[in-house]
Amino acid sequence: MPSFESSNAAQLQAGSSISEKRRKKNTSPSPNAMDNHALAAALPVVVSQSAELSASGFFDPLSVIHSPTLPPPTPARQATRVQEQMGFVLHRYPYRETSLIIEGFSRIYGRVALIAKGAKRPHSALRSVLQHFQPLSFSWSGKSEVRTLTRAEWVGGMHPLDGNALLCGFYLNELLIRFCAREDACPKLFDHYVLTLQRLTQPSASAAPILRSFEHALLREMGYLAELDRVANTHERVIPEARYIFDPEHGTRLAQMEDPTLCPSVDGQTLLDMEQDDYQRPITRTQSKRLLRFLLDHHLGGESLKTRRMLSDLHTL
Numbered sequence: 612m613p614s615f616e617s618s619n620a621a622q623l624q625a626g627s628s629i630s631e632k633r634r635k636k637n638t639s640p641s642p643n644a645m646d647n648h649a650l651a652a653a654l655p656v657v658v659s660q661s662a663e664l665s666a667s668g669f670f671d672p673l674s675v676i677h678s679p680t681l682p683p684p685t686p687a688r689q690a691t692r693v694q695e696q697m698g699f700v701l702h703r704y705p706y707r708e709t710s711l712i713i714e715g716f717s718r719i720y721g722r723v724a725l726i727a728k729g730a731k732r733p734h735s736a737l738r739s740v741l742q743h744f745q746p747l748s749f750s751w752s753g754k755s756e757v758r759t760l761t762r763a764e765w766v767g768g769m770h771p772l773d774g775n776a777l778l779c780g781f782y783l784n785e786l787l788i789r790f791c792a793r794e795d796a797c798p799k800l801f802d803h804y805v806l807t808l809q810r811l812t813q814p815s816a817s818a819a820p821i822l823r824s825f826e827h828a829l830l831r832e833m834g835y836l837a838e839l840d841r842v843a844n845t846h847e848r849v850i851p852e853a854r855y856i857f858d859p860e861h862g863t864r865l866a867q868m869e870d871p872t873l874c875p876s877v878d879g880q881t882l883l884d885m886e887q888d889d890y891q892r893p894i895t896r897t898q899s900k901r902l903l904r905f906l907l908d909h910h911l912g913g914e915s916l917k918t919r920r921m922l923s924d925l926h927t928l
Contacts (some may be wrong), residue, residue: 690766770812820890
């Protein structure tokens with residue numbers, strides 16, 4: 612198992628994320644609050660009431676990619692008070708002596724930064740609630756970029772991740788932090804995130820196709836992945852037996868002898884399978900992994916993903 616020691620790791624500034632370069636939508640989502648009963652009904656209850664959340668402290672493997680500094684406020688924001696929004700903790704890190712900064716992910720508000728005041732105190736009600744990969748009900752207020760968390764409750768309905776599945780979960784979280792702009796709602800991506808966590812909890816789950824499916828959904832929702840099964844300039848359906856290149860800037864086209872070796876070529880059948888979210892064929896798994904990794908690296912501008920390296924060391928990703 613690779614070490615998660617972060618004291619000597621190079622930390623990235625929050626503002627350097629690719630997500631901050633992405634233009635935010637002009638429309639604001641409506642703050643439709645949900646009560647806890649509705650939140651609980653949103654997920655199948657697959658964990659018993661006696662199950663306990665992990666209480667292993669506040670160590671987070673993603674701390675190696677996130678600087679523990681408070682982002683500067685945005686004075687132009689209007690004061691808001693948001694109640695009972697379903698979401699997940701993507702990342703958390705200490706702030707001052709007793710508080711935490713939380714990177715949350717909600718269906719309606721997207722990625723949000725929250726300060727959980729006093730959450731590090733031994734008797735804080737938030738201490739055992741702010742766990743990764745568990746659906747929570749968040750309430751917050753404030754007008755700066757980092758809002759104040761006023762309440763957080765465990766909704767339940769999901770098994771905790773462990774082993775390799777836990778590392779896969781942190782990989783998903785790192786992708787969301789790096790690609791999603793703050794307060795830019797991505798409801799379809801949120802739904803796929805929930806589905807992916809549920810898939811990872813299955814005892815016989817194979818991580819590779821689950822991760823490929825999420826990577827595909829992420830790139831599609833971010834606007835980086837057009838139709839895979841159509842040739843870009845003619846809009847003709849790809850031929851299963853032909854060989855194709857997916858150009859990050861122009862889309863799918865037939866592979867040529869002079870194509871750069873860094874740009875992977877794949878079978879037409881692989882593109883058809885990916886468009887159908889079907890990763891059963893071994894060749895589709897191999898080629899889709901190479902293609903999606905190339906596209907993620909391209910849009911990250913060459914910056915590496917720390918959790919991918921950990922997973923690769925375990926022959927999981």
